[in-house]
Amino acid sequence: MNPPRAADLGLACCHTCGKLSPVAKGHCPRCHSPLHLRKPNSLNRTWALLIGSAALYVPAMVLPIMNVEGLGAGAAGGSGSTIVGGVITFWNSGSYPVAIIIFTASVVIPILKVAALVWLCLAASGKAPASPKNHGKLYRLTEILGRWSMVDVFVVAILVTVVQLGALMTIKPGPAALSFAGVVILTMLAAMSFDPRLLWDRRFSQSAS
Numbered sequence: 362m363n364p365p366r367a368a369d370l371g372l373a374c375c376h377t378c379g380k381l382s383p384v385a386k387g388h389c390p391r392c393h394s395p396l397h398l399r400k401p402n403s404l405n406r407t408w409a410l411l412i413g414s415a416a417l418y419v420p421a422m423v424l425p426i427m428n429v430e431g432l433g434a435g436a437a438g439g440s441g442s443t444i445v446g447g448v449i450t451f452w453n454s455g456s457y458p459v460a461i462i463i464f465t466a467s468v469v470i471p472i473l474k475v476a477a478l479v480w481l482c483l484a485a486s487g488k489a490p491a492s493p494k495n496h497g498k499l500y501r502l503t504e505i506l507g508r509w510s511m512v513d514v515f516v517v518a519i520l521v522t523v524v525q526l527g528a529l530m531t532i533k534p535g536p537a538a539l540s541f542a543g544v545v546i547l548t549m550l551a552a553m554s555f556d557p558r559l560l561w562d563r564r565f566s567q568s569a570s
């Protein structure tokens with residue numbers, strides 16, 4: 362016999378201030394935020410944001426993340442470097458730690474994060490086996506990882522401000538920088554719109570039946 366859940370008693374936790382109140386009130390009595398038993402359209406929103414981030418991941422990898430202009434950049438007046446191209450350059454020049462950090466932060470982490478959220482969405486909609494304990498850990502991990510995937514946008518931002526040698530050499534952010542920032546922001550929003558309580562709901566409905 363399961364103890365009753367807050368949702369069964371019509372109680373909802375305010376998303377803003379955390380106060381537990383009857384959902385029938387519509388708004389939180391303390392901060393006036395709208396009350397919901399679960400985040401509205403959580404799975405649909407998460408899927409949409411995940412598809413958007415996967416679509417932006419392609420230009421983020423294929424287009425140049427930064428353009429180097431000036432001496433040594435060729436007669437065309439500039440050369441672009443993709444994320445993977447940059448990793449290979451760092452690796453070949455012996456900067457292995459930098460190459461590993463950039464490869465992990467920009468290639469591995471976004472793929473892992475999207476894969477983890479897809480798995481959680483499938484589990485919450487009953488299309489994958491539900492194991493709330495492991496899924497809770499996975500969900501917390503995606504939130505922690507997300508904060509570190511902005512690393513190479515920062516690298517470009519720092520290079521752009523530091524390497525301004527006038528006529529000698531200029532670094533400008535390429536179109537992939539914007540796409541990559543989009544990937545990071547959309548995956549963060551996807552993790553925020555996913556409601557982990559849907560996993561416990563599924564577990565509850567399985568054990569109740």
Ligand SMILES: [Zn+2]
Binds near residue numbers: 376379380389392393
């Ligand atoms: Zn509130």
